[in-house]
Amino acid sequence: MLKVLIRDPLVMFLGLGVIVFGLYYGLENDDSDAVELSESNRNVFAEQFELLTGRQATQADLAKIEDDYIREEVLFREAIDAGMHLIDPEVREKLVQEMRYQITGYLPDPDEAKLVAYYLKHIDRYYVEPTYSFQHVFFEQLPDNSEEILAKLTRGEEVKGDEFWRGRLMPAYGVSMIRGMFGKAFLDTMDKHAFSEWYGPQESLLGWHFVKVTHSTPRSPLTFDEAKMQVTNDYVVDRLDSAVKDYIDDLGDKYRIIKHVKE
Numbered sequence: 001m002l003k004v005l006i007r008d009p010l011v012m013f014l015g016l017g018v019i020v021f022g023l024y025y026g027l028e029n030d031d032s033d034a035v036e037l038s039e040s041n042r043n044v045f046a047e048q049f050e051l052l053t054g055r056q057a058t059q060a061d062l063a064k065i066e067d068d069y070i071r072e073e074v075l076f077r078e079a080i081d082a083g084m085h086l087i088d089p090e091v092r093e094k095l096v097q098e099m100r101y102q103i104t105g106y107l108p109d110p111d112e113a114k115l116v117a118y119y120l121k122h123i124d125r126y127y128v129e130p131t132y133s134f135q136h137v138f139f140e141q142l143p144d145n146s147e148e149i150l151a152k153l154t155r156g157e158e159v160k161g162d163e164f165w166r167g168r169l170m171p172a173y174g175v176s177m178i179r180g181m182f183g184k185a186f187l188d189t190m191d192k193h194a195f196s197e198w199y200g201p202q203e204s205l206l207g208w209h210f211v212k213v214t215h216s217t218p219r220s221p222l223t224f225d226e227a228k229m230q231v232t233n234d235y236v237v238d239r240l241d242s243a244v245k246d247y248i249d250d251l252g253d254k255y256r257i258i259k260h261v262k263e
Contacts, residue, residue, distance in 0.1 A: 001075040003008045014182055035073045037066055045069070066252075105244045118238075119224050119231045126227035132190055137161040138168075140207045146200070153198040153210055162207070172217070182206065190216075 046066045047059040057065070085091050110118075119126065138161045143149060154161050170178075179187045182204035190213055193199045200210035224231070 028245075033077075034036060035070055035128070037070065041069070069122065087257075093208050100244055101239060103247045107236060115228065115231050115235060116224060118235045119227060121220065122234065126222040126230065128217075128220045128222060129174045129176060130218045130219050131174050132178060132213055133171045133173070134190070134211055134213045135169050136164070136209040136211045138164040138207055138209055139201070140202060142203075142208045149211060150198060150200055153212070159210070161210075164206075172215075179208065 012082075040061065046057045046062060047214065048135060049065065066211055079085070079091075085095055109196045132196075136161050137149070140162050149159055166181075173181075175187060178190075185204060186204040186209070190211070193213065195213050195215070198210055198212045202211055203209075
């Protein structure tokens with residue numbers, strides 16, 4: 001009888017249908033990709049809603065919050081499956097920062113003794129950079145009568161140049177600001193000319209200048225009290241970097257690092 005049933009095409013079709021349905025049902029009930037909405041989540045949603053709005057959430061409010069939660073969870077998983085965390089710079093940065101925090105956890109504020117020791121160990125970091133005070137006459141384009149202009153300025157005569165957004169007098173500008181605003185070549189030239197003497201035309205990132213340096217201050221060290229905020233920040237950053245380095249070292253050979261060297 002069994003052999004007869006197996007040979008019956010209808011029975012075989014129904015049997016295969018049962019098998020396929022069983023496989024499909026098993027896959028559909030596999031919780032590995034389940035988006036779970038627990039009772040504790042619902043309670044948290046209700047509490048957060050009440051805290052933000054000042055009223056108790058209705059069933060409609062909770063239904064919308066739950067729908068939004070499920071949609072966001074599904075979209076998040078789809079984004080991960082699409083590799084967006086690998087290609088989007090902002091997402092990568094966020095994940096890297098979060099991983100750093102997971103590694104280091106909360107760091108208590110360092111006591112002053114540790115900060116002083118750190119300051120003394122790295123004292124070359126903490127200084128006031130050199131400054132220059134100078135005046136200049138600015139031209140957007142190199143003037144044809146440059147020698148005449150320089151001669152007039154040397155004689156103390158007034159020369160009208162083009163409008164410059166910071167004016168003609170530049171008091172106590174740090175070297176990093178001068179370098180960023182005018183360029184390295186402009187800064188390097190300042191050391192090569194005597195104070196209170198006009199020189200130029202000197203090209204910058206913005207145009208052309210006739211320049212007279214009137215004062216300068218050398219690099220000078222900061223006291224611990226003056227540098228304390230920066231010392232604290234550097235100390236914490238070094239602690240974080242050290243913790244991250246130790247974590248990565250402990251991973252051993254989990255990741256194969258390949259560095260391509262230009263031939």
